[in-house]
Amino acid sequence: MELALQVFREFLTPQNVALSAIGVVSGIVVGAVPGLSVTMATALLVSMTYAWDTKPALAMMLGVYAGGVYGGSRSAILINIPGTPAAVATGFDGYPLAQQGESGMVIGVATVQSFIGGILGLTALVVAGPLISEFALKFAPRDYFLLVAMGLSLVSRLGAKSMPRALVAASGGVLVGLVGMDPVTGEGRFTFGLPLLIGGVHFIAVLIGLFGLSEVFYQLGRIGRGTAPQIQIPEVGRILPSWASVLRFLPLSLRTSVIGVMVGALPGTGGEIAALLAYDHAKRTVRKPTRPFGQGAIEGVVAPETANNAAIGGALIPMLTLGIPGDAVTAVLIGALFIHGLRPGPLLMVEMPDLFWFIAGSYAMANVFLLIFGLMAVRPFVKLVNVNKKILMPMIALISVVGTYAIQNNIYDVFWMIGFGVLGYFMKLGDYPVGPMVLGVILGPLADINFRRAIISVRGNVPAFLGELFTNPISLILTIMLLAAFIPKLPEGGILGWLRRLLRLGKREGA
Amino acid sequence: MHATTAHRLVRMFLVPALVIALAWGVAISPSGAQVYPERSITGIIQWGAGGTTDRVSRRITPLAERGLGQRIVLSNMTGATGAVGMQYVFDQRADGYTLLYAAENPTLYGVLDISPRNFDEFEPVSLMARSIPVVVVRSDSKLRYLTELIHLAKQQPGQVKAGSTGIGGVPFVVGAMMTAVSGVKFNPIPFDGDGPAIPALLGGHIDFHVSVLAAVAEHMRAGRMRALAVIDNVPSDVAPGVPALGQMMPEYRPYLPWGPFFGVWVKKGTPAPAIRRLVDSFRPAVAAEDTREFLDLIGAVPMNMAGDEAVRWVKNWQSVTAWLLHDAKATQKSPEVFGIPRPRR
Numbered sequence: 001m002e003l004a005l006q007v008f009r010e011f012l013t014p015q016n017v018a019l020s021a022i023g024v025v026s027g028i029v030v031g032a033v034p035g036l037s038v039t040m041a042t043a044l045l046v047s048m049t050y051a052w053d054t055k056p057a058l059a060m061m062l063g064v065y066a067g068g069v070y071g072g073s074r075s076a077i078l079i080n081i082p083g084t085p086a087a088v089a090t091g092f093d094g095y096p097l098a099q100q101g102e103s104g105m106v107i108g109v110a111t112v113q114s115f116i117g118g119i120l121g122l123t124a125l126v127v128a129g130p131l132i133s134e135f136a137l138k139f140a141p142r143d144y145f146l147l148v149a150m151g152l153s154l155v156s157r158l159g160a161k162s163m164p165r166a167l168v169a170a171s172g173g174v175l176v177g178l179v180g181m182d183p184v185t186g187e188g189r190f191t192f193g194l195p196l197l198i199g200g201v202h203f204i205a206v207l208i209g210l211f212g213l214s215e216v217f218y219q220l221g222r223i224g225r226g227t228a229p230q231i232q233i234p235e236v237g238r239i240l241p242s243w244a245s246v247l248r249f250l251p252l253s254l255r256t257s258v259i260g261v262m263v264g265a266l267p268g269t270g271g272e273i274a275a276l277l278a279y280d281h282a283k284r285t286v287r288k289p290t291r292p293f294g295q296g297a298i299e300g301v302v303a304p305e306t307a308n309n310a311a312i313g314g315a316l317i318p319m320l321t322l323g324i325p326g327d328a329v330t331a332v333l334i335g336a337l338f339i340h341g342l343r344p345g346p347l348l349m350v351e352m353p354d355l356f357w358f359i360a361g362s363y364a365m366a367n368v369f370l371l372i373f374g375l376m377a378v379r380p381f382v383k384l385v386n387v388n389k390k391i392l393m394p395m396i397a398l399i400s401v402v403g404t405y406a407i408q409n410n411i412y413d414v415f416w417m418i419g420f421g422v423l424g425y426f427m428k429l430g431d432y433p434v435g436p437m438v439l440g441v442i443l444g445p446l447a448d449i450n451f452r453r454a455i456i457s458v459r460g461n462v463p464a465f466l467g468e469l470f471t472n473p474i475s476l477i478l479t480i481m482l483l484a485a486f487i488p489k490l491p492e493g494g495i496l497g498w499l500r501r502l503l504r505l506g507k508r509e510g511a
Numbered sequence: 512m513h514a515t516t517a518h519r520l521v522r523m524f525l526v527p528a529l530v531i532a533l534a535w536g537v538a539i540s541p542s543g544a545q546v547y548p549e550r551s552i553t554g555i556i557q558w559g560a561g562g563t564t565d566r567v568s569r570r571i572t573p574l575a576e577r578g579l580g581q582r583i584v585l586s587n588m589t590g591a592t593g594a595v596g597m598q599y600v601f602d603q604r605a606d607g608y609t610l611l612y613a614a615e616n617p618t619l620y621g622v623l624d625i626s627p628r629n630f631d632e633f634e635p636v637s638l639m640a641r642s643i644p645v646v647v648v649r650s651d652s653k654l655r656y657l658t659e660l661i662h663l664a665k666q667q668p669g670q671v672k673a674g675s676t677g678i679g680g681v682p683f684v685v686g687a688m689m690t691a692v693s694g695v696k697f698n699p700i701p702f703d704g705d706g707p708a709i710p711a712l713l714g715g716h717i718d719f720h721v722s723v724l725a726a727v728a729e730h731m732r733a734g735r736m737r738a739l740a741v742i743d744n745v746p747s748d749v750a751p752g753v754p755a756l757g758q759m760m761p762e763y764r765p766y767l768p769w770g771p772f773f774g775v776w777v778k779k780g781t782p783a784p785a786i787r788r789l790v791d792s793f794r795p796a797v798a799a800e801d802t803r804e805f806l807d808l809i810g811a812v813p814m815n816m817a818g819d820e821a822v823r824w825v826k827n828w829q830s831v832t833a834w835l836l837h838d839a840k841a842t843q844k845s846p847e848v849f850g851i852p853r854p855r856r
Binding site for chain 1: 562569585589590591599625669672677678679698701707709710711713717729730735808809
């Protein structure tokens with residue numbers, strides 16, 4: 001602890017503090033622009049900071065990391081285009097709230113809750129890092145499969161009015177996600193022999209097309225008919241949530257932060273799954289949300305925003321305790337440590353405890369800046385949405401194209417994005433939700449590869465696979481949770497309720 | 512009054528005219544036109560940020576910039592096992608202003624039917640370094656020697672769980688070597704890369720894994736993993752006390768040294784002086800003490816090859832690997848189609 005204090009003192013140099021602040025601001029911008037990813041920004045910083053000392057470089061990168069994960073919520077709330085996959089769930093209730101003129105308040109809540117999630121994630125890292133990483137290692141491929149399957153099973157219920165339509169959208173997404181080279185055999189799947197399709201469709205291109213460009217088409221169509229309602233957001237209103245409201249949501253924040261830390265600590269799963277599971281958790285456990293979920297429940301913003309920021313602390317756990325990346329950004333950070341001549345691995349914490357504390361300190365500092373800047377720069381953002389749609393929509397279209405091209409400097413991604421923009425437009429016309437489709441694209445391939453890993457591990461022996469689901473403690477708990485996801489919240493909703501209504505409907509028609 | 516006007520006229524016309532003339536003179540002077548590089552260079556890395564290709568490239572490039580006197584702006588262009596980035600460089604002009612930072616993968620684009628591009632269409636600027644693969648188990652594994660692993664796999668064919676990172680990946684090719692020489696078969700569990708495969712080994716979900724030394728050296732040092740052999744002819748300083756496959760079992764020697772390599776290429780047709788300039792800038796960069804320390808750290812071996820030497824290395828590597836994959840029935844097209852000769856035994 002003495003060492004911690006010493007490191008904190010070392011951290012508090014004007015230079016490090018300034019770099020952390022710059023990092024957070026650029027992170028928020030990068031996160032808010034769809035297509036610009038935190039991973040990319042961090043990678044860019046690696047080459048920019050190559051000649052720097054390690055610690056200032058790390059201070060800045062952690063700032064970008066924290067700011068970026070948070071920034072994704074901005075565009076999700078204001079224009080219903082998640083800046084990052086981890087912010088998809090935030091839009092389910094954040095956007096309806098903004099539509100009701102509460103954007104200032106939602107952004108305030110998202111900021112404070114991101115801060116809370118970040119600090120709780122940090123606490124988990126500092127207090128129980130090694131313990132959590134050992135636990136995460138125990139997750140077998142089948143457990144990952146169960147986790148992802150849980151995520152997939154939730155998709156149909158999230159922020160959608162009609163379950164069958166959500167299911168159709170999600171299944172379509174899964175199919176799109178499976179296009180490309182088979183991860184096991186290397187054969188092309190759904191490629192129709194076209195070399196173009198071998199690389200698959202990048203999920204960010206799908207996300208930008210379905211959320212961004214489709215909205216542009218939709219809105220422009222309405223402007224053309226002269227019926228475009230200009231949403232007038234009357235006042236930004238109160239931004240900083242009251243203590244009472246923070247305290248009111250605190251039990252939920254704590255629970256969803258735990259989800260965030262655990263999912264974040266698992267190598268290969270990150271903020272997007274954490275936010276999704278947290279959102280569903282809120283939906284199942286909160287008895288009286290401020291408004292119904294999907295129509296502007298504040299809890300529906302609190303849960304994913306705490307979880308995706310807590311997932312950063314989670315992802316830092318395997319990175320610092322074992323030298324294993326918890327997500328794509330920590331993979332880049334590990335690369336950065338190597339480039340700076342350090343040896344990220346299980347001994348890093350033992351041999352260089354000061355570095356551990358420095359990273360923890362930088363991340364704490366980044367969270368403070370996140371809170372400050374997040375609450376400061378709300379008004380200009382909200383005003384942006386008040387810009388005339390005839391100007392705003394072409395701007396979004398431009399950002400969509402540029403952002404998509406920026407994913408991997410690949411023009412075909414832009415074509416895909418436009419294609420999915422058209423598809424999303426027709427989905428909107430037909431009242432099909434786009435969120436489940438995006439999540440299907442992300443989760444489908446994860447479910448596929450983890451299931452195949454699991455089944456190949458038992459040499460294709462299905463009884464053995466099923467047996468393991470009930471004999472291994474972790475698998476058992478996840479299996480129970482997965483099955484529980486199919487039990488509806490009575491008296492309505494869920495598959496059973498739907499079936500029941502369907503039967504009733506059938507009976508009436510029969511009679 | 513008159514004088515002032517004349518003065519003003521001079522300032523208005525003569526001075527700019529002089530400046531333009533001077534600039535023109537510099538621009539058209541023969542020395543000015545011939546100097547490469549006269550502007551910044553683009554470097555396309557065919558693999559993602561944080562990977563070994565990326566790390567090696569980003570570490571060595573700033574040193575090469577010193578020799579060139581120009582910036583090399585690096586960006587990652589991933590997709591299709593690196594073919595997207597390679598295609599991009601291929602589509603640019605052969606003027607030395609677009610470099611391709613690649614790993615070994617393009618040698619197999621043909622036989623794996625990934626892309627029509629191959630290294631024959633490029634000139635090597637520098638083969639910077641190669642990684643050494645190593646066979647690792649969890650430290651509480653019963654297996655102590657590679658011979659025990661091979662024995663176990665013979666007793667239980669297709670049952671020993673091996674980490675795999677896809678066709679053509681390090682575990683796949685080393686596995687194919689073991690099939691070719693020792694006649695053993697494993698149960699390969701697919702992972703997206705070392706990233707998820709290493710936690711799976713640490714968690715006991717696979718029995719062994721073949722990875723580059725860089726990815727596992729720290730786990731070995733921490734006593735969480737044990738190496739059974741390095742896939743090379745000689746032991747490595749980074750893995751002290753670990754026997755070399757080529758010394759333990761000489762029958763593997765024809766395949767060794769084998770491992771991923773990282774280098775810089777330009778499109779064929781690039782003017783010879785530009786290539787020479789690049790080669791001369793990268794050679795000291797790779798040889799630098801700073802680079803050696805870094806490569807040591809990530810368990811890689813400096814190669815520092817250019818020209819014919821580099822071409823020979825790549826050809827040999829290609830013929831060894833392509834035929835290993837072909838014999839393991841993992842290729843889409845026979846190496847013969849591409850005129851890749853079977854390696855001499």
